[in-house]
Amino acid sequence: MDTPVVYATPNPPTPGRPVIFNPAVCNGCNTCAAVCPEDVFIPNPVKGESPIILHPEECWYCGVCVDDCNHGGGIRLNHPLQQRVRWKRKATGEHFRMR
Amino acid sequence: MSAPSSYTWPYPIRYGQQDTHETDVLILGGGIAGVWAAIAARRTGARVMIMEKADTRRSGAGGTGVDHWNYAADNPCSTITPEEMTQALVDNHYGYRSGISTYIFTSSAYETLLEMEAMGGKVRDTDDEYKGAPFRDERTKLLFAYDYQNRYTLRVWGANYKPLLRRQCKKLGVEILDRTSATALLTENGVHGARIVGVTGVDCHTGAFVVVRAKAVILATNRPQRIFTFSSEQRGSAVHRGGSNVGNGYAMAWRIGAEFTMMEKTMRTVFASPYNFPIYGSGNMHNTWYPATIVDANNKEVPWVDCNGKILTSVEERCRPAEGQKFFLMGGGNAYPPPGLKQYAGPKLIPDLEARMLKGEFTPPFYADLTSMPWYERKVIWGLMVGQEGKTRIPIVQTYEKAGFDPAQDMLQAYDFLRGQGMAETGAPQERTFGEIGVAGGLLVNWDLMSNIPGLFGAGDLLFGSQDHGNAATTGRYAGARAALYARGVRHGELAAVQVEREKKRVYVPLAESPDSMDWKELNFGVARVMQNYCSELKNEELLTLAETWLADIEQNEVRRVSAKNPHQLMRTLDVIDILTCAQMIVQASQARKASSHVLSFNRIDYPAVDPPEWRKYLVIGRDAGGQTRVTDRPLGFWGDLPSNYGPRHAENIAAMQAAQTTAAT
Structure with a gap:
C-alpha cells in the first residue's frame, strides 16, 4: 500500500457542510453566492466549478441558494446532524429521521 | 482531502478608497421594511438609494417568505376595526407596544397587500385549492388563519414576495448598493444630535469606504441579535433573524443622540437556545x-x-x-x-x-x-x-x-412544549434574547416615524414595540412616503470632513494585526458572556454596574485585539462592535428602571415590586454630546388619538404617491 499524503490542517468549523453541490448540474454560475444573505460562498477560482463554501458556520439555513439555483438541483441543503428532526409513521409506528 | 485551506480573496481590495454618492432618501437595510420604504419614497418622487449589507434579492428576516399577513383589520372580511385591533394588541402587552406602528400596521395591512398583489404576489386562492374550507372566503378567495369567525389575519403565498419587491425597486429606478454595510450616521456639520446629512459604509467585498449624502435616512436594519447567546456552530437553522441582524441601526443612531425606549426588555426563550431545531421544522401547534x-x-x-x-x-x-x-x-x-x-x-x-x-x-x-x-x-x-x-x-x-x-x-x-407549552420562558436562564421573537424595544419615533434626530426615520422591527412581516411592510411604506415628503422641504446639509475622517479611521482599525489577536467570534462570545452573567434573569444594581464595567473593559481593552483578515471579516467585526454598543444600551436602560416588571420580563431583585403604578411608563434613553446617558420617560399611550394622527398623514402619503406617478406619466 502506498503511503498516504497527510496534510497538517486546522480543525474545520462546525457545521462544516451546510450545502452540497451536485457537480453534474452545477456549472459555477455563482447565483447562490450572489444571493446568499450571509455571504457564505466565494466564487471558485476555477471558472465553471461550484463556489467555495468559505464560511460554513455562518449559514442561516434559509435555503435561498437552493431556491434560486438557476439550474434546479445544482445545490441542496444539508442540515447538521444535531438539527435533524425525527418523525413516526402513525399506522406502523416506524421511526424515521431527516437524512 | 487536498483542497487548499485558504484562497486568494476573489474581489479587488480597495481599503481606504472612497466612493461618494448622493440621493434624497437613503434607506439602510434592504429587507422587507427597506424595500417597501424604497418603493414608497420613489413613488413619492424622491431619488432613493438602498444600502444593504447582504443582497436585496433575498436579504432580511422576511427575505425568504411570509405565510401570515397578520392583523389586517382593513381587509373586507374582518369584523374587527383597526382601532379595536390596535387596542387589543397594545392592551395585550399591557401598554408596552407602540400604538403608532401598530395602528399603521392594522390600518394599512390589506391596502399594502393589494400593492403586493399588483406586483405579482399571490394573495388569494385563485387555483381553488381550498374550495369549501372554513377559512376561505368564497367571494374574495382570501384565506384566513387563527380566528375563522373574525378573519383579520390572512394566509398568503409569500415565499417569492421579496424578489418581486426587489424587481419593483429596480423598475422604479431605486439605486441599490448591495454588500455595503452602513457604519455611521453623519450629522450637519458633525454636530451631535443635529439633522442627518449622510451615512458612511464599508463595501463587504472590496473593503472600500462609502459616503452617501442624503436629505433623509430611514433605518430599516432590524434588531440586535447575539447579545446574550452566541454559537456560530449551533444556531444557524434555529433562529428567525439572520447574521446580518445585529442592530447596526441602533448602534449608529445611539452614537449621534437618537432616543430609544423599552431597551430593558429582554426575555428568556427557547428560540435563543443553541439546542433549538430548525424553526417551524419540529412538531408544534402554535x-x-x-x-x-x-x-x-x-x-x-x-x-x-x-x-x-x-x-x-x-x-x-x-x-x-x-x-x-x-x-x-x-x-x-x-x-x-x-x-x-x-x-x-x-x-x-x-x-x-x-x-x-x-x-x-x-x-x-x-x-x-x-x-x-x-x-x-x-x-x-x-x-x-x-x-x-x-x-x-x-x-x-x-x-x-x-x-x-x-x-x-x-x-x-x-420537542419544545413539555415545559411551559410554548416557546416562552423555556431554555436555560442565560438563554435570553433581545427580540428574537415578540415585541421589543427600539427607536422612539413620532407619527411621521421620525426620531428626535431631524431627517432620521425608522421602519420595521427596529421601531419600538413593533414586530411582524406585515408591520415591516406597512411601516416601511409609510416611512418611505414621510421621508420623501420631508426631503422635499430641505436642502442637502454640509458633511463635516472631520466626522467622515474619524469614521474612516475607526472602520479600518481591525485590519491591524496584534500579537495577541482574536477573531470577531471570540469578541461576540465575550460580550454575550458578560450579558449572561450580569444582565440576565436576575438583576440588581451591583450586577448591572459590573455589566457596565466589564462591557467598558471590553470596549477599551479587547476590541483593539480583533483582527480582520479580509473585508468579510471586517464587516463581521464592525457588526460585533455594534452588538457591544447595543448591549451597553440594554444595560443602561436596565439600570434606569428601578422596579421589576412582569410585562417587560424584567426582574430587579433589589426592587422587587412588580409593575408598581409609578413605573408603568416608557423609559427613554439617549446619549448627550458628552457621552452621558440621559433618561426621560413617556406615559403609556403617549402617542394620543390614533385616527386623527394617522388619517391626515396617510392621506397625504397616498396623495403624494399618486400625484408623483401622474406627473411621471405625463
Whole structure:
C-alpha cells in the first residue's frame, strides 16, 4: 500500500457542510453566492466549478441558494446532524429521521 | 482531502478608497421594511438609494417568505376595526407596544397587500385549492388563519414576495448598493444630535469606504441579535433573524443622540437556545402550525381548551372565539412575554399537561399529528403555511419530503412544549434574547416615524414595540412616503470632513494585526458572556454596574485585539462592535428602571415590586454630546388619538404617491 499524503490542517468549523453541490448540474454560475444573505460562498477560482463554501458556520439555513439555483438541483441543503428532526409513521409506528 | 485551506480573496481590495454618492432618501437595510420604504419614497418622487449589507434579492428576516399577513383589520372580511385591533394588541402587552406602528400596521395591512398583489404576489386562492374550507372566503378567495369567525389575519403565498419587491425597486429606478454595510450616521456639520446629512459604509467585498449624502435616512436594519447567546456552530437553522441582524441601526443612531425606549426588555426563550431545531421544522401547534393536533407516544390526543378552560372536542372549535369573547389573538399557547390578557387568549393545549404526563396520563415524546386532521387543515399547515413562511420552503418542506416525510402518514416529533407549552420562558436562564421573537424595544419615533434626530426615520422591527412581516411592510411604506415628503422641504446639509475622517479611521482599525489577536467570534462570545452573567434573569444594581464595567473593559481593552483578515471579516467585526454598543444600551436602560416588571420580563431583585403604578411608563434613553446617558420617560399611550394622527398623514402619503406617478406619466 502506498503511503498516504497527510496534510497538517486546522480543525474545520462546525457545521462544516451546510450545502452540497451536485457537480453534474452545477456549472459555477455563482447565483447562490450572489444571493446568499450571509455571504457564505466565494466564487471558485476555477471558472465553471461550484463556489467555495468559505464560511460554513455562518449559514442561516434559509435555503435561498437552493431556491434560486438557476439550474434546479445544482445545490441542496444539508442540515447538521444535531438539527435533524425525527418523525413516526402513525399506522406502523416506524421511526424515521431527516437524512 | 487536498483542497487548499485558504484562497486568494476573489474581489479587488480597495481599503481606504472612497466612493461618494448622493440621493434624497437613503434607506439602510434592504429587507422587507427597506424595500417597501424604497418603493414608497420613489413613488413619492424622491431619488432613493438602498444600502444593504447582504443582497436585496433575498436579504432580511422576511427575505425568504411570509405565510401570515397578520392583523389586517382593513381587509373586507374582518369584523374587527383597526382601532379595536390596535387596542387589543397594545392592551395585550399591557401598554408596552407602540400604538403608532401598530395602528399603521392594522390600518394599512390589506391596502399594502393589494400593492403586493399588483406586483405579482399571490394573495388569494385563485387555483381553488381550498374550495369549501372554513377559512376561505368564497367571494374574495382570501384565506384566513387563527380566528375563522373574525378573519383579520390572512394566509398568503409569500415565499417569492421579496424578489418581486426587489424587481419593483429596480423598475422604479431605486439605486441599490448591495454588500455595503452602513457604519455611521453623519450629522450637519458633525454636530451631535443635529439633522442627518449622510451615512458612511464599508463595501463587504472590496473593503472600500462609502459616503452617501442624503436629505433623509430611514433605518430599516432590524434588531440586535447575539447579545446574550452566541454559537456560530449551533444556531444557524434555529433562529428567525439572520447574521446580518445585529442592530447596526441602533448602534449608529445611539452614537449621534437618537432616543430609544423599552431597551430593558429582554426575555428568556427557547428560540435563543443553541439546542433549538430548525424553526417551524419540529412538531408544534402554535403560529404557523396552528391549530395542529398533538398526540403522545401512544397516539393519545392532547386536549385543547379555550380561555374559559372549556375542553374543545373538535378541530373547528380551535378556530373560534370562546363564549363571551369577541375575538382572540394568536392561539396555541404561544405566549412569549408578557402573558396576554384572558379576553384575547386563544385556544391552547391543556395547561396541566406536564403534571398529567408526570402522573402517567400521557407518555412522551409528543408529535404533531396532521394525519388525523381534516384535509384542508393538513394541506394548509404543511403545504401553504410551512411552505411559504420564511426559512421553510426549502429547509423544511422540500428537504423533509425528499427524506420521505409525508404529512398524510407521518407525525413530526415535538420537542419544545413539555415545559411551559410554548416557546416562552423555556431554555436555560442565560438563554435570553433581545427580540428574537415578540415585541421589543427600539427607536422612539413620532407619527411621521421620525426620531428626535431631524431627517432620521425608522421602519420595521427596529421601531419600538413593533414586530411582524406585515408591520415591516406597512411601516416601511409609510416611512418611505414621510421621508420623501420631508426631503422635499430641505436642502442637502454640509458633511463635516472631520466626522467622515474619524469614521474612516475607526472602520479600518481591525485590519491591524496584534500579537495577541482574536477573531470577531471570540469578541461576540465575550460580550454575550458578560450579558449572561450580569444582565440576565436576575438583576440588581451591583450586577448591572459590573455589566457596565466589564462591557467598558471590553470596549477599551479587547476590541483593539480583533483582527480582520479580509473585508468579510471586517464587516463581521464592525457588526460585533455594534452588538457591544447595543448591549451597553440594554444595560443602561436596565439600570434606569428601578422596579421589576412582569410585562417587560424584567426582574430587579433589589426592587422587587412588580409593575408598581409609578413605573408603568416608557423609559427613554439617549446619549448627550458628552457621552452621558440621559433618561426621560413617556406615559403609556403617549402617542394620543390614533385616527386623527394617522388619517391626515396617510392621506397625504397616498396623495403624494399618486400625484408623483401622474406627473411621471405625463
